[in-house]
Amino acid sequence: MALPTFTQQYEAGDAWLVNSCAHPNLVRDVWASRMLAPIPSGEEWLVAEARLATGYPRLVRIRAEQRGPVLADPVMDVLWWLVPLHAAEKLADVRQLAVKPSGWSLHCPPTGWQIEGRMWITRPDGSGRLTDPAVLAAAFGPGGYRLPAEASR
Template identity: 70%
Template structure:
């Protein structure tokens, strides 16, 4: 069985990622110009942000079949997990993690490229799989999850 070429290998992820925008044509146009494409959160996913130094070890604590896409920007020390739309409340108590609101723009490279220092360390594969917020919270481990203030009073 022949292995698919580089372009075919990442096309499904690129299609899915572009389709997460209300204007997939603008996303593809940005990538054709070798520029990051701004994709608004809230249509298909939210972005859960952590410092790269804090979050990178967490990626390895999540089994591959449970990981959704993860974007890294080493220059800004940032890492973003794509999580379901209902994740904000569940992840609100996770120290070191900020869930960005609906309409927040995540500047994305296509799945198979590094652009402006950003790269997918877990690439979108076209399936639409996102990281479950409970799994992400647990992966931050001891001291990573805090009960909401009202639960401790």
């Protein structure tokens, strides 16, 4: 079985993003104009926001297969993680993260592009995988995320 091409991966990620909003054709039209498209959170996922300067070192503490989509804006010094709808309660005590409310719009480029300096560090792949809030919270802790003891045997 052949692995998907980059184009196929980008198309799957784009389809997943646009299908999580009420007006997918509008999002595609905005992207075709090479602009950031506002995609509201709350239907499929929420957004957890951190400063890029403090969040990126935490990002690399999370194994790639445990990471959901992560969007970065170096000019604004911001990272955004796409997290499950129940994440707000689980991340409430992580002071370096702010979980945006349902309906908050994430202005994002398509998965394979960089627009206005904004880019996907971990691209949506169409699978719907999101970053587990427990893993994200642990990555912001003093020791970082560690596999459960039984997983390391």
